[in-house]
Amino acid sequence: MNSFMSVLESKVLPVANKIGSQRHLLAIRHGVLATLPLTIIGSFFVILLNFPIDGYDEWIAPYRAALDVPFRFTVGAMALYAAFGVGSALAGHYKLDQLSAGFLSVLAFLITCVVPTQVMETVPGVIEAGRWLPISSLSAASLFGAIVTSLISVEIFHFLIKRDIKIKLPESVPPMVSNSFAALIPTLVVVLLFWGIRYGLGFDINSIITTLVSPLKNLLVGNSLLGGLLTVFLIVFFWSLGIHGPAILGPIIRPMWDSAILENMDTFARTGNAANLPNLFTEQFIQWFVWIGGAGSTLSLVVLFLFSKSKYLKELGKLSFVPGIFNINEPVIFGAPIVMNPILMVPFIVAPLVNVVISYTFFQLGLIPMIMAKLPFTVFSPIAAVISTDWTIMAGVLVILNFFISLMIYFPFFKMFEKQHLRDENKIEDGPVEKKAGIKYA
Structure with missing residues (x-):
């Protein structure tokens, strides 16, 4: 076991840290994450439009078109916001003007992914004749195109500015004006x-990228049990090494997660039926049914700590319980610790994988519809599961079931870990023992 841990520390950790700090991957993660408030607010309007109450549809019918507007300009234009966010984030790394870079990214995205539509005849009450930009081109369907065009446009910006290929103004000119003129040549090039x-050339970058990414997207966030297990395993594996799992996988998986839940939300907004949505393994599936208390389903371990005979573990349980209720588990991950701990690493990895299989079975049997909303990750899991599956009570029952199954998986490992703490606490009079970092694992 010690040799295995040494290999992880010497071989895996450096590679993972290097991937997690790569500038383009960081820009994707930060830029896409910046759209989170928009998509969450958009989700609330999806829920508002679809309360499962008799007569609600008829009552809300006169207001439906107006209430749909916030959804269309948040979730429906998500790729547009992501383009600005990714470009701005990458420009920050290069110390470029972030506003100019963000605008360049949006410009590149619009030219590449949004094709104006010519309407020849007016349809009264529907559309006027003229040239229109289809808002559907701004949705999650164009997300990967938005990311790639943003990265390329900022690299062009950086290349030209670094080589001093720009319009220069006297130093007395305000920086805002100077930055705008400096971006003129990069804008023309883009x-x-x-x-x-x-x-x-007639080359559709967005379609090509979407086609290339589709197999991986279908595996990881579609309906493949193997893909769901692989995603969860990698996240908890990196966490067990002390590395923020989503920070490593985020640049790859987050655009897919966001695209998947936005596709579900858009389909639900059009059909009102949560049973036939395109994607099962969204981030929300993992948040509510797998991460009960945070990555590794650690709320069950925290509850066991609350009843521990070890003074340290009992106090840690008290400190970690309230954050765990809101799906924040860094206190227990680093306080127990779970990181690099060969005893607790096992259930930390196994419990979520079991939760995935059980939850997948419930969904496949049609006991729970697909997820149709994106709620903040701090919502209490059973409540969030009910709301995000179109108010399905069975979803809350499944969360509770998974919690108790996780508790049973953690229990024997908890007892071994507790036994070590009790032994060291009993020896404390014989010499100083560092409770947090000095436990010797068998």
Whole structure:
């Protein structure tokens, strides 16, 4: 066991840390995460439009079109906001003007992914004749195109500014004006490049990228049990090494997660039926049915700590319980610790995998519909599960079932861990023992 842990520390940790700090991956993670408030608020309007109450549809019918507007301009335009966020984040790394970089990213995305539609005849009450930009092109369907075009446009910006290819103004000119003129040449280059690719060569970057990513997306966030297990395993594996799991996988998996839940939300907004949505393994599936108390389903371990005979573990349980209720588990991950702990690492990895299989079975049997809303991760899991599955009570029951199954998986390992703490606490009079970091594992 010691040799295995040494290999992890010497071989795996450096690679994982290098991946987690790569500038483009960090920009994707930060830029996409910045859209979180928009998608959560958009989710509330989806829920508002679809309360499962008799007569509600008829009552809300006169207001439905107006109430749908916030959803369309939050979730429905998510790729547009992500383009600005990713470009701005990458520019921050290069110490470039982030506003200019964000605008360039949006420009590149619009030219590449949004094709104006010509309406020849007016349809009264529906649409006027003229040239229109389809809002559907701004949705999650264009998310991967938005990310790639943003990264390329900022790299062009950086390349030109670094080589001093820009319009220079006297130092007395205010920085805001100077930055705007400095971005003129990069803007021209970006326009000519992406316009030439899209309309000169007829090359649809967004479609190509979406096609290339689709197999991986279908595996990880579609309906594949193998993909769901793989995603969860990698996250808890990295966490057990002391690395923020989503920080490593986030740049790859988060755009897929966001695209998947937004597809579900859009389909539900159109059909009002949560039973036939396209994606099962969304981030919300993992949050509510697998991460009960946080990554590793640690709320069950915290509850066991509350009843421990060890003074330290009992106090840690008290400190970790309230954060755990709101799905924040860093206190127990680093306080127990679970990190690099060969005893607690096992249930920390196994319990979530079991939860995935059980939850997958419930969904496949049709006992619970698909997830159709994106709620804040701090919502109490049973409540969030009920709301995000179109008010399905069985979803809350499943969360509670998974909690007790996780508790049973953790229990024998908890007893071994508790026994070590009790032994060291009893020896404390014979010499100083560091409770947190000095436990010797067998």
